[in-house]
Amino acid sequence: MLESTEHALLRRIAHEQAACRAPSIVAAVVRDGEIVWSGSRGRVGDRQPGTDTQYRLGSITKTLVATAVMRLRDEGLLDLNDPLEKHVPGTPFGAATVAQLLSHTSGLTAESPGLWWERTPGADWDALAGSLAEGATRHRPGARFHYSNVGYGVLGELVSRHRGKGWLSVLDEEVLGPLGMTRTTPHPVGDHAQGFAVHPFADVLLPEPSPDAGAMAPAGQLWSTATDLARWTAFLGGHGGGVLAPETIEQMRTMVTVDDTDVWTTGFGLGLMLVRYQGRRLAGHTGSMPGFLAVTLVDPVAQTGALALVNSTSGVGITQLCLDLITMTDELEPRLPAEWQPSAVDPALLALTGLWHWGPTPYHLRIQGDGLLLLAPADGAGRSSRFRATGQDTYVGLDGYYAGETLEVGRDSDGVATHLDLATFIFTRTPYDPAAPVPGGVEGWQ
Missing domain, CATH: 3.40.710.10 (DD-peptidase/beta-lactamase superfamily)
Structure with a gap:
C-alpha cells in the first residue's frame, strides 16, 4: 500500500x-x-x-x-x-x-x-x-x-x-x-x-x-x-x-x-x-x-x-x-475494475439470450461471465434473479424473488426454444405468444 x-x-x-x-x-x-x-x-x-x-x-x-x-x-x-x-x-x-x-x-x-x-x-x-x-x-x-x-x-x-x-x-x-x-x-x-x-x-x-x-x-x-x-x-x-x-x-x-x-x-x-x-x-x-x-x-x-x-x-x-x-x-486505494475479456459460450446457451416477455413486460436474458444466467426486466425495475444450470434445459434460481425456483426451457419439435417456464410464469419471445402454453390461453391482440 x-x-x-x-x-x-x-x-x-x-x-x-x-x-x-x-x-x-x-x-x-x-x-x-x-x-x-x-x-x-x-x-x-x-x-x-x-x-x-x-x-x-x-x-x-x-x-x-x-x-x-x-x-x-x-x-x-x-x-x-x-x-x-x-x-x-x-x-x-x-x-x-x-x-x-x-x-x-x-x-x-x-x-x-x-x-x-x-x-x-x-x-x-x-x-x-x-x-x-x-x-x-x-x-x-x-x-x-x-x-x-x-x-x-x-x-x-x-x-x-x-x-x-x-x-x-x-x-x-x-x-x-x-x-x-x-x-x-x-x-x-x-x-x-x-x-x-x-x-x-x-x-x-x-x-x-x-x-x-x-x-x-x-x-x-x-x-x-x-x-x-x-x-x-x-x-x-x-x-x-x-x-x-x-x-x-x-x-x-x-x-x-x-x-x-x-x-x-x-x-x-x-x-x-x-x-x-x-x-x-x-x-x-x-x-x-x-x-x-x-x-x-x-x-x-x-x-x-x-x-x-x-x-x-x-x-x-x-x-x-x-x-x-x-x-x-x-x-x-480504490480498486481498478477487472479487465473485461471475452469468454467461450455454448452456442445453444447463446441462443437463449435476448428479449423475452412475461405477459406484456419485456425481460432480458443474459449470460454472465461466471456462466450463470441473469433474467431481469428490460427497464431494470422488478423481479430479477440469477440462475445456475442443474440439468438439460433446467436451472435453479440463486437469489431474488426466484431463489430456489426452477426455470425450464420449453422447445418445439425442431428444438427451438419457444418459452421459459419459471415457477408457472411463462416467458415468451413475443408478448403473449399464442404458440406458447400461456395459462388461460391467448385469443390474440385486438
Whole structure:
C-alpha cells in the first residue's frame, strides 16, 4: 500500500488505543484473501504485539462451529429444517430447528443458568442440559431474534455427536487445519496477551480470568492471532479453501433475521453477523469475553475485509474501527475494475439470450461471465434473479424473488426454444405468444 495509506490506517488504530485506553490493539486489512496491511499499538508485557500474538476471539468462535454444522449439512447428515430432537434428543427445547439455532431465532435463553459462564469453569454437557430443564425457551422458536450463547453450546454438542469426537477436534481436523490456522487454540499457547479490565476512572488494570467454559465453550472459547483471523476473514469472503463450497458460504451470509427491525443495520445469517454500512453488506462477527474484544468483517463484493483484536473487557468501538479500516482502504486505494475479456459460450446457451416477455413486460436474458444466467426486466425495475444450470434445459434460481425456483426451457419439435417456464410464469419471445402454453390461453391482440 501507499505509505500515506498505511499511515492513515495506523493513525486510526492509534487514536482508538489512546482515546479508549486499550492495553493493546492489533489490526489488519485483508484484500483478495491476503493481508495487505497490519499494525499494532500498546504493549503486551514489555513488547509491542504482532500478528502472531494470541488474543481471545470470544463469539467469533461461533462462526467456526457454524461452519462445522454446515459441513454436516453439505454431507447430507442433517437438514437445516431438522428439529434439534432428531440429533440431540431429550432436551426440553428439541422443537427448535438447526437453522434457528444457527441464526439465534430458536428462542433459547441467552445465557446458561447459574454463575456467569464467561468467568467461571464450565460444566459438561449433561450438567448444562440438566440446568436447562426449566424455562430454557424464552420465545417461540422462529418468532424473533434473540441472541443465544446457549444455542451454540447445543450446536457444539450436535457436532460432537455426529463426528464421534469433541467439537474442538472436529474444528482442528476439518476447518483450522485445512485453512492453515495453526495458532487458533482453546487456550493460549506461546506469545499471547493477558486480558484486562480497565478502571473507568483511573488508568489501572484488573487481570481477567480465562477458564475453560466446558459445554459452553463453543460460544466463545477460542484464542487466535491476526494472521489466523485474516485467513478466517478471507474464508468468510468466499475463499473456502476446500472447507466449504462458495455457495454454502454465500448461504451463511444470507440474511435470516435482523437485530434492529426498523431500518436494519445489523442482522444474522447462518452463524454470521451481517452489517449494512454506507451501501455495503458485510459479513463476519464480533467477539467479547472478559478481558478481550475481537471483530472480523468482510465485504464479499469488494473483497476487502478487516479485523481487530484488543485485550480489554470493554470501552473500544471495535465494530466501527473495523468498518473504518475497510472504508479508508477502499477510499484511499480504490480498486481498478477487472479487465473485461471475452469468454467461450455454448452456442445453444447463446441462443437463449435476448428479449423475452412475461405477459406484456419485456425481460432480458443474459449470460454472465461466471456462466450463470441473469433474467431481469428490460427497464431494470422488478423481479430479477440469477440462475445456475442443474440439468438439460433446467436451472435453479440463486437469489431474488426466484431463489430456489426452477426455470425450464420449453422447445418445439425442431428444438427451438419457444418459452421459459419459471415457477408457472411463462416467458415468451413475443408478448403473449399464442404458440406458447400461456395459462388461460391467448385469443390474440385486438
